Amino acid sequence: MTAALTLYPIRHHGPGSARSVERALEASPPDTLLIEGPVDADSLLPFLNDPALTPPVAVMAHVQGQPERSVFYPLAEFSPEFVAIRWALSRGVPVAFMDLPASVTLAPKAEAEPAADDPDTDTETLPTPAADAVRADPLALLAQAAGYSDFERWWDALVESRGEGEAVFVAIAEVMTAVREADDSHTSERDLIREAQMRQTIRAALGRGSVAVVCGAWHVPALTPETLAREAKADPARVKGLPRAKVALTITPWTHGRLTQASGYGAGVTSPGWYAHLYGTTSQVTERWLTRSARLLRARGLDASSAQVIDAVRLAEALATLRGRQLAGLDELTDATQAVFAWDSDTPLRLLSEELFVGEALGSVPSGVPAVPLEQDLAATLARLRLKREAVTREVVLDLREDAGLGRSQLFHRLNLLGVPWAQAATSRGSGTFKEAWTVRWEPEFSVRLVEASRHGNTLARAAQTTAISQARRAPDLGTLSALLEVVRLCGLPGAADFTLARLDARAADADTAALLLALPPLARLARYGDVRAREGDDLRPVFRTLVARAASGLPNAAHGLGDEAAQTLHGQLAQADAAVRLLDDPEASGEWVLALHALDAGGTAPLLRGDAVNRLRDRGVLDAAEVQARLASALTPGAPPLDVAAWLSGFIGEDGQTLRHDPAALALMDAWVADLEPEAFDEVLPALRRTLSRLEPHARRRLGEDLRGLERTDAATQTDHTLGAAVVPVVLRLLGVSWPAGES
Numbered sequence: 001m002t003a004a005l006t007l008y009p010i011r012h013h014g015p016g017s018a019r020s021v022e023r024a025l026e027a028s029p030p031d032t033l034l035i036e037g038p039v040d041a042d043s044l045l046p047f048l049n050d051p052a053l054t055p056p057v058a059v060m061a062h063v064q065g066q067p068e069r070s071v072f073y074p075l076a077e078f079s080p081e082f083v084a085i086r087w088a089l090s091r092g093v094p095v096a097f098m099d100l101p102a103s104v105t106l107a108p109k110a111e112a113e114p115a116a117d118d119p120d121t122d123t124e125t126l127p128t129p130a131a132d133a134v135r136a137d138p139l140a141l142l143a144q145a146a147g148y149s150d151f152e153r154w155w156d157a158l159v160e161s162r163g164e165g166e167a168v169f170v171a172i173a174e175v176m177t178a179v180r181e182a183d184d185s186h187t188s189e190r191d192l193i194r195e196a197q198m199r200q201t202i203r204a205a206l207g208r209g210s211v212a213v214v215c216g217a218w219h220v221p222a223l224t225p226e227t228l229a230r231e232a233k234a235d236p237a238r239v240k241g242l243p244r245a246k247v248a249l250t251i252t253p254w255t256h257g258r259l260t261q262a263s264g265y266g267a268g269v270t271s272p273g274w275y276a277h278l279y280g281t282t283s284q285v286t287e288r289w290l291t292r293s294a295r296l297l298r299a300r301g302l303d304a305s306s307a308q309v310i311d312a313v314r315l316a317e318a319l320a321t322l323r324g325r326q327l328a329g330l331d332e333l334t335d336a337t338q339a340v341f342a343w344d345s346d347t348p349l350r351l352l353s354e355e356l357f358v359g360e361a362l363g364s365v366p367s368g369v370p371a372v373p374l375e376q377d378l379a380a381t382l383a384r385l386r387l388k389r390e391a392v393t394r395e396v397v398l399d400l401r402e403d404a405g406l407g408r409s410q411l412f413h414r415l416n417l418l419g420v421p422w423a424q425a426a427t428s429r430g431s432g433t434f435k436e437a438w439t440v441r442w443e444p445e446f447s448v449r450l451v452e453a454s455r456h457g458n459t460l461a462r463a464a465q466t467t468a469i470s471q472a473r474r475a476p477d478l479g480t481l482s483a484l485l486e487v488v489r490l491c492g493l494p495g496a497a498d499f500t501l502a503r504l505d506a507r508a509a510d511a512d513t514a515a516l517l518l519a520l521p522p523l524a525r526l527a528r529y530g531d532v533r534a535r536e537g538d539d540l541r542p543v544f545r546t547l548v549a550r551a552a553s554g555l556p557n558a559a560h561g562l563g564d565e566a567a568q569t570l571h572g573q574l575a576q577a578d579a580a581v582r583l584l585d586d587p588e589a590s591g592e593w594v595l596a597l598h599a600l601d602a603g604g605t606a607p608l609l610r611g612d613a614v615n616r617l618r619d620r621g622v623l624d625a626a627e628v629q630a631r632l633a634s635a636l637t638p639g640a641p642p643l644d645v646a647a648w649l650s651g652f653i654g655e656d657g658q659t660l661r662h663d664p665a666a667l668a669l670m671d672a673w674v675a676d677l678e679p680e681a682f683d684e685v686l687p688a689l690r691r692t693l694s695r696l697e698p699h700a701r702r703r704l705g706e707d708l709r710g711l712e713r714t715d716a717a718t719q720t721d722h723t724l725g726a727a728v729v730p731v732v733l734r735l736l737g738v739s740w741p742a743g744e745s
Contacts, residue, residue, distance in 0.1 A: 004210050005202065005225055006030065008080070009172045009217035013259055013269050015078040015279030020168055021214055022083050031209030033088040034201060035081045036216055037073055037097035038105065041249050044369070045096070048075070048082065048251070049089035052366035055082060056254040056272075060447065061102030063245045067451035071105050072444075074254050076272065078279035084214045098201035098213070100194050100242075107243040177221040187218075195222040196238035199231060250371050252447040253363040255391040260358060273359020274330045286316050286328045293337055296356055297348055304341055304348075312340040330357070362391035362442055373458035375450050381411060381460060389442035395426065398436045409436050410492040414464040417491055418453040420446045461493065468496035472503050478511040479518035486522035501543065508547055513558040516551035517573040523547065524580035541586055548581060548589040552596035559605045564647070567606035571651065574609070578616055594622055601631070607644045611635065611651030642681040646689055 008024060010017035025033070041059050048057075055077040062070035075082040088095035180187065198215065202223060205211045213223060221227070256272035269275055274289070281288050290312045294304035316336035320328040328336075334349070342348040367379060382388065385407050398405035412423035426437040456470075457463035468488045475481045481504040488496040508516065527540040559570060581593045600613035614631050617623045623631070635648045674682070674689075733739075 004206055005228075006210070006212045007173060007220050007223055008084075008169050008212060008214045009176060009220040010080040010214060012081070012216060013074075013076050013079045013272070013275065015275045016168075017080040018078050018083040018279055021080045022087055024169065025084060025087050025212060028212075029091070029093060030212035031094070032205040032211045033084060033093055033095040034098040034198075034205055034211060034213045034215075035085060035095065036099050036198070036214065036219070037081065038099055038102040038249075039097050039197070039201060040101040040103055040247070041073070042096050044249060044251055045085060046089065047366060047369050048085050050366040050368075052364070053251070054364045055079075056256060056259060056361065057251050057363040057365055058254040058444070059249065060252045061106060061247045061249045062448070062451055063106050064248050065246075067448060067454070069106055069245075070448055070451075071102055072252075072254070074259055076254075076256070076259055076276070078275045081214055094208075096201070096205070098198045098215075100197045100239075101244070102249060103244040103247045104242045106245045106247055108245070172217050173220045176217050180218075180221045191219075193238055193242070195219055196231065196235040198223055199228055199235050200239060203228060203232070248370075248372075250375075251365045251369045252444065253365060253389065253442075254444050255363075256359050256361050257391065258444050271330050271357040271359075273357050274333075276359055276361075286333065287313050289333055290316070290337070293341070293352055293356060296352065297341060300351055302341075302348055302351075308340050312336040315339060362389060364389075372451055372454040374454040374460065374463055375447070377459040378450065385411060387411075389422070390440075391442055393439060393441045396423070396438045396440055398438070400434050400436060405436075406492075409490065411460070412438055412440075413487065413491040414460050414493075417464050417467055417487060418449070418456070418460075420449045420453065422446055464491055465493045465496045468493055469499050472496070472500040475503065475507075477518075478504065478507050478515035481507060482519035482522040486526055489526050501540075505543060505546075508550060511550075513551055513554035514570070514573055516547050516554070517577040519547055520544070520551070520577045520580040524584045527584055541584070541589075544584060545586060545589045545592070549592045551577065552592045552599075555596045556599040556602070556605070559600055559609045561604060562606040562609075564606075564608075567608045567647070570606075571608055571612060574612065594620065597622075607635075607647040608651045611648035611653075613651070615652050649689065 006024075006028065008021050010021060037059065038061065041061070044059055047053060055075055057075055059073040059075070060070060061072075062068075077083075085095055087093075198213075198219065199222070202211060202213060215223065256276070259269060259272045277289055277292075278285060287309075290309050293312075294306075294309045297304035313336075316328040316332045319332040319335055320326075323332070325332070337352065338349055367376075371379075385404060387408065396408070398409050400406050400409060415422050422442055423438040423440045426439045453463050453467070456466040465488075468484065468491070471484055472481060475484060481500060485497060485500045485504060488500055504519065508519070511519075523540055523544045527544055555574075559567075562570065578593070581589055594617070597613045597617050600609050601617070602610075605613075614623065614628065618628045632652065635645060635652070
């Protein structure tokens with residue numbers, strides 16, 4: 001190294017490297033600081049020193065018009081690049097990126113293959129981040145020679161847990177030079193182009209004075225003064241004429257989880273939570289870490305006493321000494337935690353792994369960062385509704401009678417419509433239609449989906465409305481339109497609701513019966529509860545009546561001559577439609593539906609549907625007990641095919657068996673039919689009956705069994721034996737303290 005050029009080889013996202021870089025820069029401030037990163041992202045650097053920015057974040061680049069083609073450059077608080085950038089900006093030292101532009105990285109693959117094989121690359125592409133890890137690690141041999149199972153643990157012991165300043169950079173540079181001189185086959189063609197771009201940037205900066213370079217350790221041998229001089233003529237040709245894409249760049253929040261190797265990120269670390277602790281803790285590193293572990297375990301109801309913390313600290317330090325380490329690392333802390341807190345259970349370690357070792361955190365960016373208008377509108381909406389994007393899972397219960405609750409509900413529904421599932425619907429405790437329960441958790445890839453959704457509009461309302469109208473135009477059937485209508489009402493999009501309703505009304509004229517039946521439940525919910533959720537909108541009852549009338553007129557033909565499987569399908573659709581008619585309780589619609597049920601109770605209709613129709617008519621009070629018994633007796637006529645009778649009974653018994661439970665005569669008829677079956681017919685019918693009765697709740701089956709035993713006792717109890725009854729009287733009297741003369745009975 002010369003006085004004009006100083007190289008700082010680092011491990012991306014390494015806390016020891018970050019501390020060493022900061023101390024080295026403070027000791028020898030350069031005139032210009034260069035950082036490994038895309039040169040076309042220089043305009044974003046000032047935002048990284050904004051007090052409102054909280055790491056982890058990522059510089060994001062995406063192809064304009066194709067947001068799914070994107071690349072990310074993550075930065076954590078313990079990333080050496082992030083520390084160096086903030087050091088330079090806070091002291092007025094010029095700082096710039098020096099790597100290939102993102103426009104080249106995102107160029108079409110056929111022309112320029114994107115980075116996928118750099119062992120210390122700090123970029124991550126979505127949605128296939130695992131591509132960054134597809135490469136053999138030449139440094140693994142060094143780690144194995146030093147007695148470590150992998151490079152991660154070796155580097156952590158030698159660099160990250162030490163942070164000894166500039167001396168460590170000289171040693172790292174020597175090691176990397178030796179490795180690349182011995183075998184440079186791991187350096188890809190794209191690596192060579194990247195390093196040519198870095199050298200070109202360094203040469204330009206050297207013309208303005210001394211330069212300090214912070215880059216991945218693998219590249220240091222290619223950036224030395226000797227290499228700069230040797231490749232001066234060849235480098236311009238290497239970077240000239242490279243294909244480019246038109247890109248947009250911004251800074252987006254990131255998470256610790258996406259910094260891990262387990263996420264598929266090639267430059268990821270095993271435990272971001274541990275590295276954050278290591279960087280932010282200047283003393284008593286082991287003690288503070290194990291204390292945090294104990295507090296977390298106690299908060300989850302697990303045993304973790306102060307005495308155990310002391311034992312774990314002593315054990316971790318003893319292990320570090322035995323293994324020749326200056327400071328207990330994650331391996332020693334994990335072993336100590338398992339020995340002291342976990343014993344034979346994996347629960348404590350699993351809990352600590354999820355909440356402490358990774359230490360899930362979501363960064364934030366200042367409002368002035370360039371972003372698509374849709375992202376800006378989301379940020380403003382979140383501020384208004386007092387919501388915050390977090391990388392932890394939280395349960396949110398909304399009261400839709402309040403403006404804040406209604407606004408949050410509409411936001412969640414709109415984001416889901418746009419393909420950004422930040423909030424997932426959950427089951428709400430309690431009853432009533434005024435509550436909604438959600439499970440919320442923000443993931444970094446949602447930022448990409450927001451960019452993708454921005455093509456539909458610059459605000460959430462406009463983008464969601466455009467998306468809904470587009471889906472309504474492409475809806476394949478009436479059921480899809482009906483479900484979409486429910487969604488847009490929940491989103492609070494009256495324009496999209498009107499369009500979808502018009503499409504639904506037009507499609508209903510030529511829709512088949514099954515589609516009409518499937519369209520009824522969402523419409524019923526909207527007509528019944530829409531005023532609570534949307535507080536405005538058209539009356540959907542006329543549309544609902546029209547669909548019921550059309551479904552009722554087509555139902556007899558649809559139910560005629562069906563096979564078993566088709567009958568089962570229509571039976572499920574009928575159940576949903578019947579529940580929808582009951583929910584809305586509209587007299588006109590109910591009248592049309594009752595007529596359809598009467599029409600089903602006719603010859604030619606599948607037995608399952610005929611029995612179901614009788615059950616539903618009985619349940620509505622249209623058929624009295626005598627009429628029900630007459631229909632049951634007709635269905636159980638001797639000579640009828642046993643399987644057809646079993647299917648009829650399956651529909652008649654229903655889901656809860658109310659008819660048999662409350663009508664002893666109907667139960668007696670069915671019992672007599674079963675008792676009179678021939679053995680062969682009984683064997684044939686039994687599986688179908690068992691399937692039907694298995695749908696009933698256990699207490700309902702038990703009640704039916706008791707009622708059947710009661711039917712058997714009816715004839716047996718015609719005579720009374722008074723002698724047996726009187727035998728118990730002396731015993732009862734003695735229990736009551738009343739004397740009974742001997743010999744009397």
